[in-house]
Amino acid sequence: MLIIYPxxxxxxxxxxxxxxxxxxxxxxxxxxxxGVTAPQARLLLNLERHPGxxxxxxxxxxxxxxxxxxxxxxxxxxxxxxxxxxDPDDRRARLLHLTVRSRGKIARIRAALDGLIETMLAGxxxxxxxxxMAMLERVSTNLSAPSKELAANG
Amino acid sequence: MLIIYPxxxxxxxxxxxxxxxxxxxxxxxxxxxxGVTAPQARLLLNLERHPGxxxxxxxxxxxxxxxxxxxxxxxxxxxxxxxxxxDPDDRRARLLHLTVRSRGKIARIRAALDGLIETMLAGxxxxxxxxxMAMLERVSTNLSAPSKELAANG
DNA sequence: TTGAGTATATAAGCATGCTTATTATATACC
DNA sequence: GGTATATAATAAGCATGCTTATATACTCAA
Numbered sequence: 253m254l255i256i257y258p259x260x261x262x263x264x265x266x267x268x269x270x271x272x273x274x275x276x277x278x279x280x281x282x283x284x285x286x287g288v289t290a291p292q293a294r295l296l297l298n299l300e301r302h303p304g305x306x307x308x309x310x311x312x313x314x315x316x317x318x319x320x321x322x323x324x325x326x327x328x329x330x331x332x333x334x335x336x337x338x339d340p341d342d343r344r345a346r347l348l349h350l351t352v353r354s355r356g357k358i359a360r361i362r363a364a365l366d367g368l369i370e371t372m373l374a375g376x377x378x379x380x381x382x383x384x385m386a387m388l389e390r391v392s393t394n395l396s397a398p399s400k401e402l403a404a405n406g
Numbered sequence: 407m408l409i410i411y412p413x414x415x416x417x418x419x420x421x422x423x424x425x426x427x428x429x430x431x432x433x434x435x436x437x438x439x440x441g442v443t444a445p446q447a448r449l450l451l452n453l454e455r456h457p458g459x460x461x462x463x464x465x466x467x468x469x470x471x472x473x474x475x476x477x478x479x480x481x482x483x484x485x486x487x488x489x490x491x492x493d494p495d496d497r498r499a500r501l502l503h504l505t506v507r508s509r510g511k512i513a514r515i516r517a518a519l520d521g522l523i524e525t526m527l528a529g530x531x532x533x534x535x536x537x538x539m540a541m542l543e544r545v546s547t548n549l550s551a552p553s554k555e556l557a558a559n560g
Numbered sequence: 561t562t563g564a565g566t567a568t569a570t571a572a573g574c575a576t577g578c579t580t581a582t583t584a585t586a587t588a589c590c
Numbered sequence: 591g592g593t594a595t596a597t598a599a600t601a602a603g604c605a606t607g608c609t610t611a612t613a614t615a616c617t618c619a620a
Contacts, residue, residue, distance in 0.1 A: 308567080318568075318569070319569080322568095322569060323570085342568080344569065346568085
């Protein structure tokens with residue numbers, strides 16, 4: 253029972269992508285005053301929650317490729333936002349830690365994130381919020397599963 | 407009446423961003439067989455629907471900066487996917503058109519997009535789909551409006 | 561214990577997005 | 591008509607993401 257959307261800008265895929273763009277921009281604007289970009293802010297929040305893990309761990313948390321994280325960490329290390337330490341148990345690995353400098357930004361980043369969620373869901377009551385989240389989770393599941401078509405074509 | 411989300415990966419902002427990432431990847435995979443990237447596919451669909459406009463027009467349609475579109479068009483022109491023509495009424499402007507080569511890709515791109523929307527909303531009935539879209543539109547409005555906080559802080 | 565396979569980090573090169581700045585052309589106002 | 595402002599396109603330089611490839615180190619099995 254799928255509704256067909258002839259115009260690109262009136263279909264749910266476009267709406268979803270559009271929302272995400274707006275969300276990314278808004279988050280970026282809000283964390284910029286803390287002197288970090290949005291992906292950097294996400295890494296810092298993860299570093300606070302799970303400190304001292306190797307780069308592969310954070311790449312998986314952020315759902316980006318290890319090389320992408322590696323280069324992000326290069327820049328952040330140079331900016332004094334992240335510290336790489338040797339792993340005593342694995343000479344390949346580098347364990348990541350917050351620095352004094354980045355620890356001081358966490359509160360501002362968290363406030364930016366909280367404010368953003370509040371803005372995003374303005375006018376939603378608790379029930380609507382729950383419905384919205386449940387639907388997002390269903391879409392996430394749908395998109396994560398290898399689709400029938402792709403399996404058939406590939 | 408805002409629910410507080412302590413962990414980053416259980417809040418609606420994360421869910422929305424996550425869905426969008428999945429959507430972008432899925433779209434990218436599907437149009438790759440047509441030999442274009444996701445943003446290039448979006449431009450081609452816009453070129454089919456609104457041919458012969460200047461670059462600023464398409465930048466606004468895709469909600470990207472003119473310079474971003476300019477460089478995308480550089481690559482696509484070189485690949486024979488877009489044609490730049492002089493505007494007889496404005497010597498600054500370049501009007502964009504599909505080529506024979508890119509025209510042949512439109513059907514595949516449209517099929518990829520339709521299949522993706524179908525996959526994304528698998529299991530949604532028409533009513534749920536309508537509710538989901540309405541909520542996405544509300545979020546879009548919330549994120550587009552300059553927030554109270556930003557206005558107050560700025 | 562060696563040898564194959566796997567895991568970690570990184571390099572190279574590309575596409576997409578941004579901000580800021582520049583050039584050329586249009587337009588509008590005095 | 592001439593200046594001041596706008597707009598269109600593009601350049602420079604950066605951050606983030608990818609694919610593909612490589613060096614090093616670890617692990618497991620023969």
